Amino acid sequence: MQTLLQFIRSHPDRAVLENGWGKNNFSGLSAKIYKAHSVVCRQGDDDDRIFLIKSGWALLYRDLLNGERQIVDTPLQGEIIGFRRTEGPRFESLSAITDLAVFDVSRKELSEAVFAGGELAQEVAYFLARLNGIMAEHIVNIGRRNAITRTAHFLLELEKRLSIAGLSAQGRYACPLTQHDLADILGMTAVHVNRTLRELRRADLLSFKAGKVQLIDRKKLVKMAGFDDEYLRYDL
Amino acid sequence: MQTLLQFIRSHPDRAVLENGWGKNNFSGLSAKIYKAHSVVCRQGDDDDRIFLIKSGWALLYRDLLNGERQIVDTPLQGEIIGFRRTEGPRFESLSAITDLAVFDVSRKELSEAVFAGGELAQEVAYFLARLNGIMAEHIVNIGRRNAITRTAHFLLELEKRLSIAGLSAQGRYACPLTQHDLADILGMTAVHVNRTLRELRRADLLSFKAGKVQLIDRKKLVKMAGFDDEYLRYDL
DNA sequence: CGATATGTTGAATACGGTCAAAAAGTGTGG
C-alpha cells in the first residue's frame, strides 16, 4: 500500500523528497500492467482517470484527422498524466512502448487531495510546473531548431531526465523509441530522422543503435543544440 | 485589496468560479504597470517573482544563441507565469506587447498558499493543467500542421480564449501581435506569415489588418485546421 | 515631418518531405 505522496516522492525524475509521510491517505495505489505497444487510454474516451507512471516508457500523443500524430510528452516514471479541471472526452492518447506499470487515480480524488493541501498539493503543482517547462522547451525545439540540433537536443534532454532517475550513466541509456516515434516527437518524418541520426553518428557525436543511445561528444552536442538543463532541475 | 484567489477567480479566460472567498489571505495584490514593448523580466535573471497578468497582452519566450526567439506562451489576463519548484535563473523572458498590468507574488508565497490547500491550491493546479493542454496543442500545431492550417489554428484558439474573457464577439477581435510575433509563436519566418495571411485573406477565410482579426468563414477554418476547442474548456 | 517599425512582394535556394525499394532486425509458431 502506497500513498500518492509517497509515490510522487519516490520517483526521482519528478520529485526529490525522500523522507516523511503525507497527510493524505489514498486508498492505496495498486499498479496495473500494460503490455508493450498497448494503448492505455484513447483520445475521445470519456473517462476520468489520471495516470501515474510507475515504471516503463509511455507516449502521450494526439492523432490528427489525416492519420498523422504528434507526441506531446514522453512520460517516464513518476509522471502524472491527464490532470485537468473539467470532465469530458480525453484530449490525448497514452500508449505503452515498453511494458508499463501505472497507477490510476480519479480526477475527483486528486482534486480533493490538492484541496486538502500539504506537500502533496505542492508536489502536484511543482510537477505540473516542471512539465510546463519541458513542454515549453519542446515548443522551442520544434519551432526554432533544425533537424540535427533538434534531435540532439531531445536526446540530451532524455539523457538528463534518465540520469536523474538513475537510468543513464556515462552518457549511455536504453531508449526503446523507434525512429518513427522519434519523428512524431520531433515533428519530422521517420526517413529524415534516419538521415539525421546517420549524420550525428558520422560526425562522432552520438550513436543510436539497437535501442541504446550513446552520447559520444557531449560537449559538442550541448553547444550545437544550445542545451541548458536548467528547466529539468528538480532539486532544493 | 485583493486576495490571490479572488484574482484568479476573476479572470475568466483562466478560472471560472465567481463567488466565495478564499481562506488564504495574501497581503493584497497591487498591480504594476509596464509600458507596451517593455521587458518585464529577462531570461537568466535571478529573481523569484511569479507574475499574474491583470490586463494587457504579453509574450513569454526564449532567446536562442543565434538571435532567434521562440514564443512559448501568449498569456492573456489571468495567467500565472513563472511558477516552479526551484530557485535559480529564469528560463524565459516576458515582454509586454500592449500596456500591461501585472501582479507579482514570490515563489515562496505562492508555494505556501498551495501548501495551505483549499480552492486556491485547486485553482493553481487547474490553471497549470490547462496551460499544459494549451502547450500540448502548440506542440501539435508546430509539429504537424503546415503554414496555413497552423496559422488558422492559432487564430481560432485566440478567438476562443478571448471570447471566454469577453474580448471577442462575432469572430472579431483586437490582436496586437505583429507578423513577426506571430512568426515567433508559430515557428515560421515573418515573410512566410505574411504570405500565409494573404492566402487566408484571398480564400475569404479570415482577415488580419491593422491589429484586428476577423474570422470570415469559421466553419471552413475549423475544418481545415482540425480545431477542437475541448482543450480550452474551463467550465464546471 | 522624418525616423523607425511593420508589412509586402519577387527570385533563388535549401531543408526536409514524399515515394519507392531493399536490407536488417525481431518475434512467433512449428
Place this chain on the structure above:
DNA sequence: CCACACTTTTTGACCGTATTCAACATATCG
C-alpha cells in the same frame, strides 16, 4: 532451431514548402 511474417532501418531520386535575401511600400510614432 529455423522459417516466415512483420516491423524497423536504410538508401536513392525527386519534389515542394518554407527560408533567405533584397528591395520597396506603408504605418506608426515622436
